[in-house]
Amino acid sequence: MNQSKEKRKVYVFLFDGYADWELGIVLPELKKSGRYEIQTFSLYDRPVNSMGGLLVQPSIRLNEVATDEAAMLILPGGNAWEEKKLTGIAPTILSFRMNHIPIAAICAATTMVAEIGLLNEVHHCSNEKEYLKTIAPNYHSEEFYVNSPAVRDSSIITASGIAPIEFAREIFAELAIYDDKLLEKWFMLFKHGVWTN
Numbered sequence: 536m537n538q539s540k541e542k543r544k545v546y547v548f549l550f551d552g553y554a555d556w557e558l559g560i561v562l563p564e565l566k567k568s569g570r571y572e573i574q575t576f577s578l579y580d581r582p583v584n585s586m587g588g589l590l591v592q593p594s595i596r597l598n599e600v601a602t603d604e605a606a607m608l609i610l611p612g613g614n615a616w617e618e619k620k621l622t623g624i625a626p627t628i629l630s631f632r633m634n635h636i637p638i639a640a641i642c643a644a645t646t647m648v649a650e651i652g653l654l655n656e657v658h659h660c661s662n663e664k665e666y667l668k669t670i671a672p673n674y675h676s677e678e679f680y681v682n683s684p685a686v687r688d689s690s691i692i693t694a695s696g697i698a699p700i701e702f703a704r705e706i707f708a709e710l711a712i713y714d715d716k717l718l719e720k721w722f723m724l725f726k727h728g729v730w731t732n
Contacts, residue, residue: 543606544574545710549593550621554612554696555585557641560703560725561609568712571606578623586613600627602634607710612642612696617670625651635690637709642696649674658688662695700726 545565547558565571577583577593584590608631615621625647631638632653640648645661648654650671657679661667664680684698687705694702704722707713713721723729 542570542572544601544604545571545607545609546600546605547573547575547609548611548624549575549577549583549585549591550579550613550615551583552586552613552615553583554642555587555589557611557696557699557702558609560699561706564703564707564712564721565710570712571710574600576600578621597624597627602630602636605631605634605636607637607639607706609706610638610640610644610647612644614643616643616646621647628653632691637690637692639692639694639702639706639709641694641699641702643670645693646670646674648691648693649676653691654679654693657691658686659691659693660684660686660695661693 562573565573574595575593576595576597576599578597580596582590582592608628628638628648629651638648638653642662646667649667650673652673654674654676656676658681659679660681660683664677667674685692685694685701685705687709690709692702692705692709700722704718707718720731723731
């Protein structure tokens with residue numbers, strides 16, 4: 536089998552002020568699995584500064600993202616979503632959805648997913664329901680809101696900004712990184728510091 540076909544790409548969107556800790560658990564486990572290629576991308580043709588001050592050079596620009604090679608799109612949080620500075624990525628997010636590729640959004644990134652209508656008739660969460668209603672005026676799917684740290688439904692993952700471990704667990708489940716038993720053991724270790732045999 537062609538190697539590029541074996542290792543589909545997990546695309547990770549980076550921007551000035553992205554919440555680096557929300558990716559800190561996810562990316563090492565994905566890389567360690569050896570099953571996916573991590574491809575970071577940005578709106579800019581320059582390095583970006585994370586919220587924690589990490590200067591990172593994304594691998595590619597937005598226009599180089601190829602959905603036919605994609606396994607997932609991951610959108611970390613950050614104030615830029617609330618400030619409406621990242622609207623340029625909306626068509627790309629919609630393209631992932633139209634091509635039935637999983638999308639994972641945490642914290643403020645959930646507002647963009649809500650604003651462009653991808654949470655309609657999909658169970659989801661965010662920082663809270665009122666937060667979505669305030670930041671995303673086009674959000675009208677309150678009946679599908681779930682009070683949970685993270686929710687996975689119809690290949691859309693949403694999470695609160697205080698739930699990066701739950702966010703990671705749903706990503707790993709969607710991408711089948713671990714079987715159910717090992718995934719639960721992983722979660723117990725990283726969430727509670729307990730390794731069960």
